[in-house]
Amino acid sequence: MIAAIKPRCLLLALSVLLLLSFWLSLALGPVSLPLLDSVLALLRVLGIPVVVPEQALLIVGQIRLPRSLLGVAVGAVLALAGVAMQGLFRNPLADPGLVGVSSGAALGAALAIVAGAMWGGIAPALEPYLLSLCAFAGGLGVTALVYRLGRRDGQTSVATMLLAGVAMTALAGAAIGLLTYLADDATLRSLTFWNMGSLNGASYARLWPLLLVLVLVACWLPRRATALNALLLGESEARHLGFSVEQLKRELVFCTALGVGAAVAAAGLIGFIGLLVPHLLRLLVGPDHRLLLPASALAGASLLLLADLLARLLMAPAELPIGIVTALLGAPFFLYLLVRERR
Numbered sequence: 001m002i003a004a005i006k007p008r009c010l011l012l013a014l015s016v017l018l019l020l021s022f023w024l025s026l027a028l029g030p031v032s033l034p035l036l037d038s039v040l041a042l043l044r045v046l047g048i049p050v051v052v053p054e055q056a057l058l059i060v061g062q063i064r065l066p067r068s069l070l071g072v073a074v075g076a077v078l079a080l081a082g083v084a085m086q087g088l089f090r091n092p093l094a095d096p097g098l099v100g101v102s103s104g105a106a107l108g109a110a111l112a113i114v115a116g117a118m119w120g121g122i123a124p125a126l127e128p129y130l131l132s133l134c135a136f137a138g139g140l141g142v143t144a145l146v147y148r149l150g151r152r153d154g155q156t157s158v159a160t161m162l163l164a165g166v167a168m169t170a171l172a173g174a175a176i177g178l179l180t181y182l183a184d185d186a187t188l189r190s191l192t193f194w195n196m197g198s199l200n201g202a203s204y205a206r207l208w209p210l211l212l213v214l215v216l217v218a219c220w221l222p223r224r225a226t227a228l229n230a231l232l233l234g235e236s237e238a239r240h241l242g243f244s245v246e247q248l249k250r251e252l253v254f255c256t257a258l259g260v261g262a263a264v265a266a267a268g269l270i271g272f273i274g275l276l277v278p279h280l281l282r283l284l285v286g287p288d289h290r291l292l293l294p295a296s297a298l299a300g301a302s303l304l305l306l307a308d309l310l311a312r313l314l315m316a317p318a319e320l321p322i323g324i325v326t327a328l329l330g331a332p333f334f335l336y337l338l339v340r341e342r343r
Contacts, residue, residue, distance in 0.1 A: 007291045010284065014298035018072070021305040025068040026060055028309060030317040033059060067202040071308050072301040073210045074199070074267045077259040079300025080217055082274030083293055084252045087228040089158055092282055096260045096274040099253060100142040100165045103172035105264035106195060108138020110179045113191050131194075132206065132265040139261030142168050147253050156249045196321030197270035199308050206266050213262040217255050218297060224251060225289035232287055270323050272330030273300050279337065 027038035033056050040052040041060035081096040089098065096102065112134035146168055150161030176195075183191055227248050230238040235245050260274070277300045278292065285291050304322070307329060311320040 007285065010291070010295055011298070014295055014302065018298050018302045018305075021302045021309075022068055022072065025071065025305045025309055026064050029059075029064065029312050031059060038064075066204050066207050067199050067308070068305060070202040070207050070210065070266060071199050071305045073207065073214045074263045074270065075273055075300040075302070075304030076297040077210070077214045077217055077263050077300075078270065078273040078304075079277040079296040080221055080293060081256045081259045081263075082278040082300075083289065083296050084221060084228075084256050085274070086278050086282075087231060087289060088249060088252045089162065090232060090234075092279050093275070096256050097169065098162055098165045099256060100146045100168040100172070101139040101257045101260040102264060102269060103169040103176075104142025105135040105139035105261050106269055107142070107172040107175050108134040108136070109194055109265070109268070110176045110191055111138070113194065114179045114183050114187055132209075135265035136261045139264060140257050142172065143253060143257035143261070147250075156246055158249070161253075193321060194268045195323075197268035197323030197326075198311075198319070198321050199267055200319060202266075210262050210266045213258055217259045220251070221255055222290070222293050224248060225293055228252075228289040229287070268321075268323065270304070270326055272326045272334070273304060276330045276334050277303060279334070283337070 023035065023038065026042060027033045027035050033041075037053060037056040038060055040050050041056040042065065043050050044052050044057055045061045045065060078096065082094075085096050085098055086092055086094040088094070109131055112131045146161055146164045147156070149164040150156050150158070152160070180188060180191060227238065227243045230241045230243050231245065231248065233241075238245050238248075263270070278296045281292055281295045281299055285295060304326070307325045308322050310329075311322045311325045314320055314325075
């Protein structure tokens with residue numbers, strides 16, 4: 001560990017960081033608001049009768065509040081999925097994409113974008129939800145296939161599941177490449193921008209399903225924290241301690257597929273959150289999942305909000321894809337951690 005940190009102090013610091021990040025996300029952007037006006041607008045949206053400029057109320061209530069809440073949900077669920085996968089594979093370098101959920105969701109979204117452009121107008125009522133539904137279904141479908149390939153004689157082989165995930169990721173990447181080749185210019189731009197991830201276009205209709213998934217994952221995974229701690233000792237040791245390892249594997253894979261599939265469906269592909277945040281928190285607080293899970297959720301939400309803030313401000317009034325920002329921030333820092341560990 002980097003340093004010994006008291007659990008309460010860490011959770012308090014991460015909670016304060018999340019509140020500060022959320023506040024800045026509401027106030028700053030191409031049109032920046034005074035910090036006080038952003039707070040007053042938020043209170044007005046929550047039903048508290050305060051005097052606030054109409055412009056601030058419109059910007060916060062209709063644009064930035066759903067975007068900030070979406071950032072919190074996506075960052076938290078990606079970080080929780082990262083903790084689950086690193087616990088399942090007993091490897092701090094594991095990523096939620098190892099079971100194929102990210103590539104499956106990307107393939108589903110690519111199919112929706114390209115097919116929607118080719119056959120546009122067939123079902124206009126479903127058009128606002130088609131991309132999210134296809135991405136979510138693609139993520140769950142590929143993960144279910146990877147899990148099935150990893151099963152044999154009633155047991156789940158983590159190594160086989162890992163290899164199946166790598167193969168399915170490559171296959172999905174090839175299919176996405178084919179769809180990219182077939183796409184026209186406008187569709188290609190939409191496909192490329194979605195694959196880089198963005199919170200742009202956030203709405204309350206897109207937010208509520210992801211918040212529901214976050215609540216389910218955030219309530220279920222901490223209940224399995226003790227089992228995850230036992231799994232770190234090895235599968236046979238966890239069985240001797242009285243835990244159902246096969247059931248735990250199913251739950252971890254399902255929670256990861258549900259959470260990452262919903263996150264990718266809502267915001268596109270955003271890398272490094274599920275890999276970097278649990279790894280860094282594990283260095284700070286150790287491998288105890290009873291603390292690692294809530295700390296990672298808070299840190300993941302804060303990191304994604306700050307990355308989205310940079311994406312909005314660096315090239316304002318234009319906007320960078322958030323996946324580029326997380327990669328530019330996460331990759332060098334992760335390399336630094338790897339070099340530090342070698343030394």
